[in-house]
Amino acid sequence: MKRHLLEAADLDLADATLVLDTAAQIEAALSGREVKKLPTLRGRTVVNLFYEDSTRTRISFELAAKRLSADVINFSAKGSSVSKGESLKDTALTLEAMGSDAIVIRHGASGAPHQLASWVRGSVVNAGDGTHEHPTQALLDAYTIRHRLGRLEGVRVAVVGDVLHSRVARSNVRLLHTLGAEVTLVAPPTLLPVGVGSWPAEVSYDLDAVLPKADVVMMLRVQAERMNASFFPSAREYSRRYGLDARRMAALGDDAIVMHPGPMNRGMEIAAEVADSVRSTIVEQVGNGVSVRMAVLYLLLGGAPA
Amino acid sequence: MSSYLIKGARVLGGDPADLLIKDGRIAAVGESLSATGAEVVHATGLVALPGLVDLHTHLREPGREDAETVETGSRAAALGGFTAVHAMANTDPVADTAGVVEQVWRLGQEAGLVDVVPVGAVTVGLKGERLAELGAMADSAARVRVFSDDGICVSDPALMRRALEYVKALDGVVAQHAEEPRLTVGAQMHEGDRSAKLGLTGWPAAAEEAIIARDVLLAQHVGARLHICHVSTAGSVEILRWAKARGVDVTAEVTPHHLLLTDACAEGYDPVFKVNPPLRTDADVEAVRAGLADGTIDCVATDHAPHAVEDKECEWAQARPGMLGLEQALAIVQDTMVETGLLDWAGVADRMSVRPAAIGRLTGHGRPIAPGEPANLVLLDPTGRSVVDPAALASRSRNSPYAGRELPGRVVATFLRGVPTVLDGKAQR
Amino acid sequence: MAGSPPAASSSRDPRGPAAPGALLSAADVARVVDRMAHQLIEKAGNGLADLVLVGIPTRGAPLARRLAARVEAFSGTAIDVGTVDITLYRDDLRLRGVRALEDTVLPDGGIDGRLVVLVDDVLFSGRSVRAALDALRDLGRPRAVQLAVLIDRGHRELPIRADYVGKNVPTSRTQSVKVRLAETDGADEVRVTEPEERP
Structure with missing residues (x-):
């Protein structure tokens, strides 16, 4: 493992598998226990630095x-010195001076975790940066797929929605590719980045053509505000062409699952009966998120300092 | 005034010759010259070029003296081999009145290191709404001939047409920052594979090319002169080539950084590489080099853009665009154009001195190295390479994209009207 | 009880640190495991059904399974087996690179109220056993916890003592004791190696 987890590309197949295996072992070790706590990182300090x-x-x-x-330590940008104009670098150096071993950062600017990593000695974990990446979300998604379907190699994953603005999509495309899954991006052309052709994924504009072949359908959040910038004409048209409703769900294979990173726009990209169906892993994803993040923190902080 | 005898310089890279400088002019050029009382400058192996002229410099004064001043920027320019720089209008207050341009011009005179030639804003406050008093700036002591809203595009086509027409009466030129604003809302870097991967909002090449295409048509229609700032894409070069073939009176510049760097520099999210227009692709770099070589692009202009540390040591999206250029411009041109065989030293003199001086209507710069001409000269040592250390720069800012990069050549001396502003690579004031 | 095997001497070897080389052959290992199984049966008495053998990965896990199999062979009583990974409980995590986790598996009924015997290959500083005790505390509340090790090499850093020892091996601190088992290493063998001849 590298010292930081900034993007999915930081993980090769061995590392990614190690994270998933470690998460599974942690989950097994803690399941059914009264005491859901391990002494592993006692005396170490993790800062949650959240600008969003x-x-x-x-x-x-x-x-x-x-x-x-x-x-x-939870350090929220609101109501702190950050809102008084302290720079990211000054904040980072302050946190390090206070003895933080790892900084988990959520930031609205793409690349902020990379910059942070160049300023501090401790580990940096990207918890979502702008429209760039959200690697732990991709890890928990991969974990959920493996748990439900028993494998990742050769699994066909359709990622549907606002790929252009989605850090979840970027991380998932990279990580799922590393793990041997086959990703198809499905979106109107306006919501796909120029340059998507260089990604290790197929691209389709037609959801109905992709669904019958998909083992996993990952729905992305679509913000209605995008409509105002003419990414699509109306919420209704978007929903009609790219929303997952009960009719479309019926086109899925028997074992296919439906995922969503949350928060959902019910009725926009996903219908309520789909979100609440047995195919839906949405609640499971949340639970798996804790195990996967424990694995990441353990693997970054559990060994000798780099 | 002292006189100087420069011994053995290769004029425009040709055979060695001696140059006698007296009373601010070149008094003689020849072999084995001697002059009693003249200070001798040994220049064996050095290349002599006319003093470089920059059409595009941000000196930040008035308003951001923490980033650069006319004096510090002038020193950086002299160290880079320049004898004249055009100071862009996007200061605070904006250089949109005779008062502001005269102030900048006077500060340049006081610094005395290069001729600081103010650029006047096209529109009041760079707001793109109505024309600034272009005539008053032209008639002022600063004698403004280049007008630009640089940093912002004059995007309103009707306003652009009027500006092009109006400056005809002033023998002026509108220097357009070609960026269609609606296509670049929130743009952070070149739109392509890398912006898709990095999750940074893309700045499409078409946003530059669309404005250039529109403006060459407008310039032709009204019979006006047009200059295009910092051309960065292969498509722009094509459009310019087409326009020139049609006889449009258009000129264009390319920056040193667009001759050398690509969008790959954005990979580490270091905002020192954030610039507007953005760094493009390898193919674009090839195209702008070829355009400069064949004259489609007339000149190199630095777009020297100093920024204070806090405006660069921050998130990419919040960082200001721009990079330093004055002190490394000649080295970059040597690296990308001379050592690749695309230009010889006479070509460098043409693209970095003769043509920019002509575009800016500067009569005392960009002249031949010949008896009777103003002694605006640069002597450079083309041998050897050195690593760029931002801390050693004369600019008040440190946002050099070349930090740690090994570049060829070294400016040894610069003369402004017979007075050395740089000797032995050191600024003289 | 069957005849005492040669390796069963419970008194300290007076000759000091062991000479390098193979200490136990595959046949020796089998004999030692058999003897330990007999001791477990003897000591557990009629509480044998309560017994849970919990191995400490890596090599404690197969040892626990072997011991359970031998106890069952000798006594006819099926013995529950588990493993407890101690990685997340170690106090020396920062001294080495990060380690991959191993499985923690307990019998279906858990360990509450039962006699847990922790099984490991080598007892050295005692820190692994300390970590295992911490892990057990989070997993349930056994009636009692005992410790069985194949090799006790001395140099304890904590007040921990084994209840069942296959062989006491006096060592110097710089030597290492390498236990190899068929399940994990392809063959059974115990060697003492000097620092420079570490494989």
């Missing part, structure tokens, strides 16, 4: 760190 509101991701990392007995 993301309660679910922050809580997931916080729980992961606490279950490994690390001390956790």
Whole structure:
């Protein structure tokens, strides 16, 4: 493992598999126990540095760190010195001076975790940066797929929606490719980046053509505001062409699963009956997120300092 | 005034000759010259070029003296071999009145290291709404001939047409920052494979090319002169080639960084590589080099853009675009154009001195190295290579994209009207 | 009980550190395991059904399974087996590179109220056993915990003592004791090696 987890490309097949295996072992070790806590990272400090509101991701990392007995500091950009104009670099150096061993960062600017990693000695974990990457989300998605389907090699994954603005899509394309899955991106051309042809993924504009062959359908959140910038004409048209409703779900194979990184726009990209169906892994993904993040923190912090 | 006898310099890279400089002019050029009382400058192996002229410099004064001043920028220019620089108008206050351009011009005179030639804003406050008093700036002591809203495109086609027409009466030129604003909302880097991977909003080549195509048509229609700033794409070069073939009175510049660097530099998210227009692809670099070599692109202009540390040591999206250029421009041109065989030293003199001086209507610069001409000269040692150390730069800022890079050549001396502003590679004031 | 095997001497070897070389052959290992199985049966008495053998990975896990198999062969009582990975409980994580985790598996009924015997290959500083005790505490509340090791090489750093020892091997601190088992290493053997001849 590298010292930081900044993007999915930081993980080769061996590393990615190690994270998933470690997460599975941690989950097994903790299942059915009353005491859901391990002493592994006692005396180590993990800072959650969140420049964007993301309660679910922050809580997931916080729980992961606490279950490994690390001390956790939540540093939210709101109501702190950051909102008074302190630079990211000054904040990073301050946190390091206070003895942080790892910084988990969520930031609205693509690349902020990379820059942070160049300024601090401790480990940096990207918890989502702008429209770039969200590697732990991809890891928990891969974990969920492997858990449900028993494998990743050769699994056909359709990633549907706003790929252009999605850090989840970028991380998943890279990680799933590393793990041997076959990814097809499905979106209107306006929501695919120029340059998507260089990604290790197929591209389709036609959801109905892709669904029958998919083992996994990963729906991305589509913000209605995109409509105002003419990425698509209306929410209704988007939903009609790219939304997953009960009719489309019926086209899926028997074992196919439906995923969503949350938060969902029910009725927009995903219908309520799909989100709540037995195919849906949405709640499972959240639970798996804690195990996967524990694995990442253990693998980054559990050994000798680099 | 002292006189100087430069011994054994290769004029425009040709055979060695001696140059006698007296009373601010070149008094004689020949073999084995001697002059009593003249200070001798040994120049064996050095190349003599006319003093370089930059059509595109940001000196940041007034307004951001923490990033650069007219004086520090002038020193950086002299060390880079320049004898004249055009100071862009996007200062605070904007150089959109005779008062501001005269202030900048006067600060340049006081610094005395290069001729600082102010560029006047095309529109009031660079707002793109109505024309600034272009005539007043032209008639001022600063004698403005180049007008530009650089940093912002004059995107309103009707306003651009009027500007092109109006400056005809002033023998002026509009230097366009070609960037269709609606196509570059939030843009962070060249739009392509790398922007897709890095998750940075793309700046499509078409946003530059569309404006250039529009403006060459407008310039032809109204019979005006047009200059295109910092051409960065292969498509732009093609459009310019087409326009020149049709007889459009258009000129264009390319920056040193667009001759050398590509969007691969963005990979580490170091905002020192954030610039507008953005660094493009290998194919674009090839095309702008070829365009400069065949004259489609007339000149090299630095777009020297100093920024304070806090404006660069931050998130990429929040960083200001721009990079330093004055002190390394000649080395980059040697590296990318001379050592590749695309230009000889006479060609460098043409693209870095003669043509930019002509575009800016500077009568005392870009002249031949011949008796009777103003002694604006640079002596450079083309041998040897050295590593760029931003801390050693004369600019007040440190945002050099060349930090740690080994580049060829060295400016040994610069003369401004017979006065050495740089000797032995050191600024004289 | 069957005749005492030669390796069963429970008194300390007076000659000091063992000479390098093969200490136990495959046949020796089998004999030692058999003897330990007999001791377990004897000591457990009629509480044998309560017994859970919990191996500490890596080599404690197959040892526990072997011991369980021998106990069952000798006594006719099926013995529950488990493993407890101690990696996440170690106090020396920062001294080495990060380690991959191993499985923790407990019998279906858990370990509450039962007699847990931790099984490991080599007892040295005692820190692994300390970590295993911490892990067990989080996994349940056994009636009692005992310790069985194939080799006790001395040099304890904690007040920990084994209840069942296959062989006491006096060593110097710089020597290493290499236990190889068929399940993990292809063959059974115990060697003492000097630092420079580490494989």
